[in-house]
Amino acid sequence: MNEQGASSVRYEEATKHYRGASEPAVDHLSLEVPAGEICVLVGPSGCGKTTAMRMVNRTVEISEGDVLVGERSVRDLEPAQLRREIGYVIQQIGLFPHRTISQNIGAVPQLLGWEKDRVRARSAELLELIGLDPELGDRYPAQLSGGQQQRVGVARALAADPLVMLMDEPFGAIDPINRERLQNEFLRLQAEIQKTVLFVTHDIDEAIKMGDRIAVMREGGRVEQYATPAELLMAPENEFVEDFVGADRALKRLALMRVSDIDLWEAPLAHVGQATAEVRAKLEAPDVEVPFPLLVDSERRPLGWLSERDLNAEVVPGRPDSPLGPVLELDDVMRDALADLLQHETQYAPVVDHRRRIVGVLSVEIISEFLASPEARNDEHPAVERPHG
Amino acid sequence: MANPALLAAAGEVGGDFFKERSSGTLPCQANETHLFCFDWAKENIDRYGTPTMQHLELVLFSVAIGFVIAFALALIAHRTRWLQPPLLAATGILYTIPSIAFFFLLLPVTGFGRDTAIIVLSAYTLQIIYRNTMLGFDNVPDSVKDAARGMGLTNRQILWKVELPLATPEIIAGLRVATASTIAITTLVVLISAGGLGTEMYGSNFNFPTAILIAVAIIALMVLAFDLLLLGTQRLLTPWRKARPR
Numbered sequence: 001m002n003e004q005g006a007s008s009v010r011y012e013e014a015t016k017h018y019r020g021a022s023e024p025a026v027d028h029l030s031l032e033v034p035a036g037e038i039c040v041l042v043g044p045s046g047c048g049k050t051t052a053m054r055m056v057n058r059t060v061e062i063s064e065g066d067v068l069v070g071e072r073s074v075r076d077l078e079p080a081q082l083r084r085e086i087g088y089v090i091q092q093i094g095l096f097p098h099r100t101i102s103q104n105i106g107a108v109p110q111l112l113g114w115e116k117d118r119v120r121a122r123s124a125e126l127l128e129l130i131g132l133d134p135e136l137g138d139r140y141p142a143q144l145s146g147g148q149q150q151r152v153g154v155a156r157a158l159a160a161d162p163l164v165m166l167m168d169e170p171f172g173a174i175d176p177i178n179r180e181r182l183q184n185e186f187l188r189l190q191a192e193i194q195k196t197v198l199f200v201t202h203d204i205d206e207a208i209k210m211g212d213r214i215a216v217m218r219e220g221g222r223v224e225q226y227a228t229p230a231e232l233l234m235a236p237e238n239e240f241v242e243d244f245v246g247a248d249r250a251l252k253r254l255a256l257m258r259v260s261d262i263d264l265w266e267a268p269l270a271h272v273g274q275a276t277a278e279v280r281a282k283l284e285a286p287d288v289e290v291p292f293p294l295l296v297d298s299e300r301r302p303l304g305w306l307s308e309r310d311l312n313a314e315v316v317p318g319r320p321d322s323p324l325g326p327v328l329e330l331d332d333v334m335r336d337a338l339a340d341l342l343q344h345e346t347q348y349a350p351v352v353d354h355r356r357r358i359v360g361v362l363s364v365e366i367i368s369e370f371l372a373s374p375e376a377r378n379d380e381h382p383a384v385e386r387p388h389g
Numbered sequence: 390m391a392n393p394a395l396l397a398a399a400g401e402v403g404g405d406f407f408k409e410r411s412s413g414t415l416p417c418q419a420n421e422t423h424l425f426c427f428d429w430a431k432e433n434i435d436r437y438g439t440p441t442m443q444h445l446e447l448v449l450f451s452v453a454i455g456f457v458i459a460f461a462l463a464l465i466a467h468r469t470r471w472l473q474p475p476l477l478a479a480t481g482i483l484y485t486i487p488s489i490a491f492f493f494l495l496l497p498v499t500g501f502g503r504d505t506a507i508i509v510l511s512a513y514t515l516q517i518i519y520r521n522t523m524l525g526f527d528n529v530p531d532s533v534k535d536a537a538r539g540m541g542l543t544n545r546q547i548l549w550k551v552e553l554p555l556a557t558p559e560i561i562a563g564l565r566v567a568t569a570s571t572i573a574i575t576t577l578v579v580l581i582s583a584g585g586l587g588t589e590m591y592g593s594n595f596n597f598p599t600a601i602l603i604a605v606a607i608i609a610l611m612v613l614a615f616d617l618l619l620l621g622t623q624r625l626l627t628p629w630r631k632a633r634p635r
Contacts, residue, residue, distance in 0.1 A: 057539055081541065082541070083538070083539055084541035093532065093536070095536070098555055099629075108540050108541060111540070142629070142632060
């Protein structure tokens with residue numbers, strides 16, 4: 001895609017005094033965001049996170065100190081010129097209602113004086129990148145759903161291949177289901193384009209999901225902790241961070257794990273036509289923790305659970321008594337897996353690989369044991385990796 | 390029946406600039422209880438040509454001048470916020486002066502004729518056009534302006550590429566009201582010898598409904614034509630507004 005890459009962002013004692021306010025909104029903030037990473041600024045409202053973000057494109061002027069993009073101070077350029085090199089996405093999206101989707105996406109390239117054909121080609125390329133039908137390019141923003149509009153908002157910010165992206169609660173106004181989808185899409189996009197992103201949110205769950213690094217802020221833009229999501233959850237530096245991250249931080253760590261990161265139970269398997277006595281014998285083995293046999297086909301793909309009534313027959317029937325319920329995949333995020341179990345009011349669910357063959361069983365008990373273990377609370381878990389990419 | 394007071398006043402200040410209706414011989418013309426005399430209308434429709442053209446000219450000049458001034462004031466007020474209340478008050482005061490009083494107040498300065506008429510008529514358009522233009526600016530969503538600024542549009546670019554296009558519907562709505570009311574008020578400029586369709590409505594025509602009804606019909610058509618023209622212009626300029634969600 002011929003991206004020009006990304007720049008680091010460095011705050012050096014950056015301070016913002018608003019006229020008439022007794023305390024600075026951001027007080028001597030020093031923070032370094034490495035190039036190509038997503039840094040989430042998170043904190044309660046009024047903590048100065050948006051002000052800090054806006055210093056980068058000078059939509060908030062810096063009172064003291066400096067902000068460097070790459071090695072260059074943001075003060076070295078005219079504000080309008082600086083902003084054309086920095087992508088900007090806001091919660092209210094702010095698409096131009098009187099311009100078509102393509103024209104919206106091409107706005108900054110047009111300001112930069114690109115040739116018409118190049119602007120058009122770039123718009124089309126970005127529409128494809130964000131997964132929108134190219135036909136939508138000729139529509140007006142009012143004709144798109146909220147989720148589609150925010151995708152366009154992201155595409156518009158990316159159009160001139162910015163060094164840095166500023167995203168101010170970009171998914172805050174989207175309904176929860178679409179928000180999750182947009183977050184995942186953006187993470188996939190980011191894996192490809194590797195921009196430096198400053199992402200503002202007040203939602204710690206979103207911060208944990210989106211951030212390579214998270215800066216937890218409190219009033220005056222003071223950074224209480226600047227760490228990776230796993231570090232933040234495992235070792236909050238002080239009470240403020242601990243409170244903000246929440247009492248359920250062990251639970252939140254589930255958002256950072258996949259089903260494959262935990263030891264599963266072995267499922268007692270049964271095949272159609274097999275003698276039930278044989279299956280009963282399997283269930284009575286000492287290390288079997290799943291009380292019901294799982295019926296699988298010849299490819300070891302799960303078909304359903306056998307009930308006591310099924311086992312009273314001579315041989316295993318072709319139609320099991322109990323439905324299969326949720327089937328999990330090794331790649332599933334642990335938190336979603338738990339949600340699936342709870343939603344189906346079931347204790348167990350088969351876990352399958354990408355060819356849908358059984359690899360084990362995940363139970364609520366496994367998860368709760370994990371949560372209670374010291375591993376979940378303190379030590380670095382070797383399997384902790386960000387579950388996206 | 391003629392209004393004697395008005396006739397007297399007009400006679401004093403204006404002299405004899407009401408067009409006299411030649412005493413006719415048509416049967417329905419003599420009978421004043423007739424609401425409309427088709428025979429007279431057929432024979433006399435020509436006499437409306439010049440007044441209609443004068444009327445059109447006065448309206449076009451006045452609205453154009455009023456628009457230029459009001460639009461300039463709105464641009465200034467848009468940049469200099471503290472000017473907004475005094476400007477609104479100033480245009481409002483102009484609007485409240487009764488038109489006849491306004492004409493006569495200006496007579497010693499600018500005299501009889503078109504100049505005085507155009508000054509008064511354009512002054513009346515200021516309030517509506519100014520207020521609607523400001524309303525149009527106010528209706529531009531802050532998020533759109535914030536995004537525009539954050540993307541690197543200069544203030545001038547934001548004004549011309551974002552705010553003005555988005556304020557177009559309100560601005561044109563203002564023009565529509567201003568044009569319609571100017572077409573109506575222009576019938577009064579006959580009082581200061583500035584011509585227009587008023588010449589066919591006052592004076593000796595006061596007691597001849599046919600002559601007045603024809604003038605009224607022309608005025609109604611004029612209002613309708615301008616309104617459709619402006620509405621069409623707005624549709625052309627704001628294609629995004631008819632694009633509804635699918």
